[in-house]
Amino acid sequence: MHKSVQDIINMKKEKKKISVITGYDYSLASLCDKAGIDVLLVGDSAGMVMLGYENTIPVTMEQMSMFTEAVSRARKNSLLVSDLPFMSYQTSIEDAINNSGRLIKAGADAVKLEGGSIMAETISAIVDIGIPVMGHIGLQPQTTILSQGYKVQGKTKDAAIKLIEDAKELEEAGVFSIALEMVSHEVAQIISETVNIPTIGIGSGAGCDGQVLVVQDVLGMYNDIKPKFAKRYMNLSEDIVKSLEDYKKDVELGTFPAEENCFSMDKEELKKLREQIGG
Numbered sequence: 001m002h003k004s005v006q007d008i009i010n011m012k013k014e015k016k017k018i019s020v021i022t023g024y025d026y027s028l029a030s031l032c033d034k035a036g037i038d039v040l041l042v043g044d045s046a047g048m049v050m051l052g053y054e055n056t057i058p059v060t061m062e063q064m065s066m067f068t069e070a071v072s073r074a075r076k077n078s079l080l081v082s083d084l085p086f087m088s089y090q091t092s093i094e095d096a097i098n099n100s101g102r103l104i105k106a107g108a109d110a111v112k113l114e115g116g117s118i119m120a121e122t123i124s125a126i127v128d129i130g131i132p133v134m135g136h137i138g139l140q141p142q143t144t145i146l147s148q149g150y151k152v153q154g155k156t157k158d159a160a161i162k163l164i165e166d167a168k169e170l171e172e173a174g175v176f177s178i179a180l181e182m183v184s185h186e187v188a189q190i191i192s193e194t195v196n197i198p199t200i201g202i203g204s205g206a207g208c209d210g211q212v213l214v215v216q217d218v219l220g221m222y223n224d225i226k227p228k229f230a231k232r233y234m235n236l237s238e239d240i241v242k243s244l245e246d247y248k249k250d251v252e253l254g255t256f257p258a259e260e261n262c263f264s265m266d267k268e269e270l271k272k273l274r275e276q277i278g279g
Helices: 007-015 026-033 061-074 095-107 117-128 157-173 186-195 234-255 267-277
Strands: 018-022 040-041 079-083 111-112 135-140 177-180 199-202 210-215
Touching: 007 018, 007 079, 026 040, 026 061, 040 061, 040 210, 061 079, 061 095, 095 111, 095 117, 117 135, 117 157, 135 157, 157 177, 157 186, 177 186, 186 199
Parallel strands: 018 040, 018 210, 040 079, 079 111, 111 135, 135 177, 177 199, 199 210
Antiparallel strands: none
């Protein structure tokens, strides 16, 4: 039985840190689940990491549903949360509910959406029909980059107060946790101590109740963007390129495939074949 939303909420009460990994495909999600990661997040960052987009804005519901389905087939133990992509929930509460339902049908246990107090009514409506929601404040890639670019949030008193108020309103609206992206670590800690639900930090310091990184960043497989807050535990991209270069060399030299990579006919059948075709 995989983890539930309540299990994640209880982890904060028990003062246990929450591990979250963003992943998008069956193979890597299987490994994350096997490693005991608490939450698998199917992020709309798939648009950049998997599809090569410049940002998350072009990502569609169809794409998010596909990635969610793939990850849902892989997980056995982790909670599965999936991002609502840009303009799938901002247009109307009805759209937000319908698209949340699509991700749940695709295999998610909960959905995540960006926005503070302005999204409280929408979140309440989604929660009211029984779909758990993870909030997301601080840097909001779907919209913040349009006006500010990638900048740390909560660096002034007024900005900090707004973030704290947003977090409180999201809790009141019914979210079970809040992602804090690129929030100054002092403000992130204050928020974590203020709300009763778990906070998940994305570049927001150790004071959060949990942390999230993209699996390709953890493994050193994605080089287009290297955020300061991401820690690389391996540098697989170099190993992968080296392995592919070795494969290319083997093909060119004729050393691959070797005998152990091939399938053979029965010797008697081969003899009959050669006799018939005159070989």
